[in-house]
Amino acid sequence: MVEAGEWTRGITRLAVLTGAGISTDSGVPDYRGPDGLWTRDPSAVEAFTYPRFMTDPAARARFWRTYAGHPAWRAAPNAAHRALAELQQSGTAVRVLTQNVDGLHQRAGLPARMVLELHGTIHEVRCTGCDIRTPTAATLARVHAGVADPRCDDCGAILKLAVVLFGEYLDDLVLDHARRIAAAAQLLVAVGSSLRVEPAASLCSVAVRAGARLVIINRDETPYDDLADEVVREPIGQALPRIVAALRDNRAALAA
Template structure:
């Protein structure tokens, strides 16, 4: 697979900002990965969560995914808190100029190996969190606030092993929310959950939404 052909250090923050060669290695794999992201489509889990939004039952989505698929499923961008960033955007670390990742992809496919800012010549970095890079404080704080204000917090398709994101359901539970965990395998928070629904997120969430829709129609 793709990960067998690249080293973890090719995705490190220090490697990316520290040398042009590091950026060259990153963009080599980044070009391939983004091509896959562009081809991706929302799955059953994304569609079920979007249906919750249309029912007026969704406050926000807190996600570690970077693929923009929640937005593509119809959820407003301001309702999606992206803890690891968004792969469809990039920005210059020097002057802050924003770029569409599609534009950067076109430049890579035209032969550029290390895209630089067209205004200041600075380093263009994807709007995603690399290894060794701090998570965005604003998004982390927003996730904590929304979790503590939730009446019901649903974990959908997460094994809850990546921290600090895995703490977010704990904040919700400690503040009095009902905790629902939907996952194919057990998690370390199952014992604290009010409801555990084992299975694939898309299948379980689709059934859950169908039952909620039936209640609304009644």
């Protein structure tokens, strides 16, 4: 077990970059792990590629079938999600930059304004024509009723979840905001991310160049391990609550 180090001292501004690994304890599968979505079915990637989604009705039907029964709808926040929410509630300025689309950080108690969803959310559907956004539940009800390729009720265009697919660019405003948060942090903790998906992974180097400490909590090696002050390989559900407790204790000592 790696003890929380000197890098926990004096931290009042924390940024946390979270990937799929933080949600696996909630029953949400990751993508590239031993039980990951792409590992079990590499061909599924095609349905999550923007050009294929937009041109192939069969790919869209597969996409909607996948999400209609996705475990994320039944998932509850786990100890790692709750630890970050509790840290924010204790007075530390916590901003979460998440690659996840499951909304579990907010369900754990983090205010929505404290969570920047880099890759969007499964809880909204966006029309690719008129750009209107609607709650996902209404579209999934249509899918469950047998509509394989749902279209917008207003303009008839293709509907998609409000998530960033492969081949889509991140929203420039969201990415700029994330870079500002990373640059302003004293400590950036990357949790459960392979750090192989750019530009989200590059937030690690943005933080380090601005003078922040970097800690990586992940089962496997990442391309940014050499930049880190500490690399933690133990399970996220154990490591993150312990690190959060050290941050909270050190902040309390500062205030005493």
